[in-house]
Amino acid sequence: MSSIEDRFRALTPNSARLAERAEHVMPGGDTRTTTYHRPYPLTIARGEGPFLFDADGNRYVDLLGNYTSLVHGNAYPPILEAATKAARGGTAWPARSEAQIELAELICSRVDSIERVRFCNSGTEAGMLAAQLARRLTGRKLILMARHGYHGSYDDLELGLLGHDGERTLLGTFGDAASFEKIFAERGAETAAVFLEPVMGSAGMVAPPPGFLGQVATVAHRAGAMLVIDEVITLRLHEGGAQKLFGLRPHITMMGKIIGGGFPVGAIGASAEIMKAFDPRERGSMLHSGTFNGNPVTCAAGAVSVRELTQARIDKMDAQAKRLAAELVRAARDLELPFSVRQTGSLMNIFFTREPPPPTILREDSKMIANFHLAALTHGLFFAPRGLIALSTVISDELLSEICERGADALTDLAGAAH
Ligand SMILES: Cc1ncc(COP(=O)(O)O)c(C=O)c1O
Structure with missing residues (x-):
């Protein structure tokens, strides 16, 4: 029997050819670190509903949704x-559009802590803007965040992924409020803000232990630092965002992804008082510009995306995700593969360890997850190389049954390769 990689190569000759062509003009043939995987990432030709189609005409169920x-x-x-x-x-034009107002209105009406919004073009920019705003309002420099947390690729906020403190960034341990308290006790007076993902995405979809987020919010408040909640991926967990689920009222909220309806986007939101810092009518207001901020196409698409993400649809995706997680666990158990899942709402991460690992980006199961990812592609399932899965509202229950079957087949291939 041929290896998983041989089968992947046999199914994707056009992607292989295009990868080689791309390598001449982009490092590694790619332009996004997270999307790279061996032997080469696919070239996607088009997407339609819950499916992606590659340059060889293969169809994949899209379990990642960009x-x-x-x-x-x-x-x-x-x-x-x-x-x-x-x-x-x-x-694009250098003036507001009605769609921009509509999208801002939708966000303000849904998320309790937000009265005013400023748009930018990515979650990374939202993080930069949030850091700038917190530093301006507090007159302090330090940022606190969780080790292995991710708030985009701005270097002050990228240290979480690297796992070590920096000159202007200190790291606490997600789930351990005392570790944040300790830093606040030592450096609280210098701290502008603490940034937290309510559920850590890049670290493996790690949900917060009860009380953790509230405890960090309290210490931050006591130290006069701002609480920045990064809802770039978690806004989809509830109509009011994950902050509604966890009973938080952050000073600043970072957003991105779903609020652009598939187009590049980022935004921050906060109270009118906090956001006054950007009001050009105020003396000494902050400079915040961007040629494509609040782009009319993005905002028109984003308004539909947000409006149509109803609580009923959120609940349906949650139920489907629970079913998918349970069926994958059962299939892996039948094959005697070490396997675990962390799932919150429509987001999940799979692991080839008996228990989900602590928050990390350094995976001890990296070989198995890489093999499973390739095997799943050969069975028509597309998700992140690190095992991140995100469902969408257009996956029917019938398609979910097919996904479970294809997932079980990919696990069988993996077990065959492992034994
Ligand atoms: C929690 C979180 N914050 C920020 C970002 C950065 O967003 P973008 O990729 O749009 O720059 C991401 C991206 O995955 C994210 O997951």
Whole structure:
């Protein structure tokens, strides 16, 4: 029997050819570190609903939705219609659009802590903007965040992934409020903000232990530091965002992904008082510009994406995710593979260890997850090489049954390769 990699190569000759071509003009043939995997990432030709199609015509069930941003699947017709209509009227202009107001209104009406919004073009920019705002308002420099937390690729906020303190960034341990308390006791007076993901995504979909987020919020408040909650991937967990689920009222909220309806986007939101710092009518207001901020096409698409993400749809995805997780666990157990899942709502991460590991980006199961990822591709399932899965509202229960079967087949291949 051929190896998993041989089968992957046999199914994807056009992707192999295009990877080779890409390597001549982009390092590693790619332009996003997280999407790279061996032997080469696929070239995708198009997406439609819950499916992606590669350059060889293979069909995959899209279980990633561009890293959680396509919450209504690919080319969702109402989004396509709104974006096309907007683009016909011009793709960008240096003035507001009505769609921009509508998207900001939707966000303000859903998320309790947000009264005003500023748009940018990525979650990374939202993190930069949040850090700038907190530093300006507190007159302090230090940022606190969780080890292995991720808030985009701004270097002051990237240290979480690297796992070590920096000149202007200190790291606490997610789930351990005392570790944050200790840093606040030592450096609280210098701390501008503590940044937290309510559920840590890149670290393996780690949910907070009860009380943890509230305890860190309290210590931050006591030290006069701002609480920044990063909802770039978690806004989809509840109509009011994960902060509603966990009873938080952050000073600043970072957003991205789903609020752009599949187009590049980022935003921060906060109270009117805090956001006054950006008001150009105020003396000494902060400079915040960006040629594509609040782009009309993005905002038209984003408004549909947010409006159509109802609580009923969120609950349905949650139930489907629970079923998928349970069926994968059962299939892996029948094959005697070490396997575990962490799932919160429509987001999950799978691991080839008996228990989910502590928050980390350094995986001890890296070989198995890499093999399983390739095996799953050969069975028509597309998810992140690190095992991140995000469901979308366009996956039917029938398709979910098919996903479970394909997942079990990929696990069988993996068990065959391992034994
Ligand atoms: C929690 C979190 N914050 C920030 C970001 C950065 O967003 P972007 O990729 O749009 O820059 C991400 C991206 O995955 C994220 O997961």
